[in-house]
Amino acid sequence: MAQKKPLNIGLVGYGFMGRTHSNAYKQVSQFFDLEYRPVLKAVCGRSEENARKFAENWGYESFETDWRKIVERKDIDAVDICTPNDSHAEIAIAAAKAGKMVLCEKPLARTLKESLPMVEAVEKAGVPNTVWYNYRRVPAVTMAKQLIEEGRLGKIFHYRANFLQDWTISADLPQGGAGLWRLDAAAAGSGVTGDLLAHCIDTALWLNGSIDTVTAMTETFVKERKHNLTGKVEKVSIDDACAFLCRFQNGSLGLFESTRYARGHKALYTLEINGEKASIRWDLHDLHRLQYFTHDDEGKLRGWRSIHVTDGDQPYMKHWWVPGLQIGYEHSFIHQVADFLENLAAGKPCSPTFREALETQAVCDAVLDSAETKQWQSVVL
């Protein structure tokens, strides 16, 4: 391939997601032969010391302490937003207006209403955009999509997903500020619904199509926590746990559950789909395996197959090691960058685009509305 075109990245936010994205930009060109090559041009964070350290550690050429500088800089092509959810909209809209490509960490924003102007901004500016729903790009999950598209499951009856954690059980854990903004509704928008179920919903919409109606319940187990920014004990307004039932447009029934109070579970995302001809099951703690049961196997040999998704004819795997050697969580982000760059070169959108990610926001809003009203809610885009 001819000389690769540089794509200058300006990363805003340097927390956990800033690291996963930076790692992805650094590694992608080593493993994928693409027309574009990401260049770590600048990272931005409010603390000068932390921004400098992050830049040095990850190899960013420069750092800023005000995201507006990143948006204004002529040497930045793409703005990547890894800040808490309450700043996604402002940064994305400004970046699009400045003609930058925009990559935004999930969820797109705190609510559907807040997300709409972001979609308008990127579409009006005509800039490439994507939302980092990384689990779609775990090879076993991508393979689930292939199996469904090949018709191997037949008509789908059930879709089931869980995302279980246990890190907020202690009532002594404060809310707000760096690291703990996910517990602060003002910054996060919601609790497990926007943070964890958003992943499950994105994957479900992608694998099983649109959701029509939902009925949900939420709970906030710890009602008050000290707020790191005010120093005062304040009401907790996020949902600590959420469970919902839904009907998909294809006639299947959905059952979703997420909590940060499932003692013993750190990040257990599981999904299972039951179809007329076959079922599939996936588990983030065993992420390179896809469990598959097909009715064609009826007879003495029927049983669940545990497919080790590590071979060159399975999604993404030809770019990695040799058959049988697995990859991990960080690779889903590398795949997202690879797909973004490949689509960019081909002049195509990279899913989920901001517009596509609106549907996840609409489902999250309907879930939270249903929990509040104790009524079934339609998903309204």
Ligand code: SOE
């Ligand atoms: C929360 O703990 C969290 O880090 C989410 O914010 C991520 O999106 C999820 O992938 C893992 O858990």
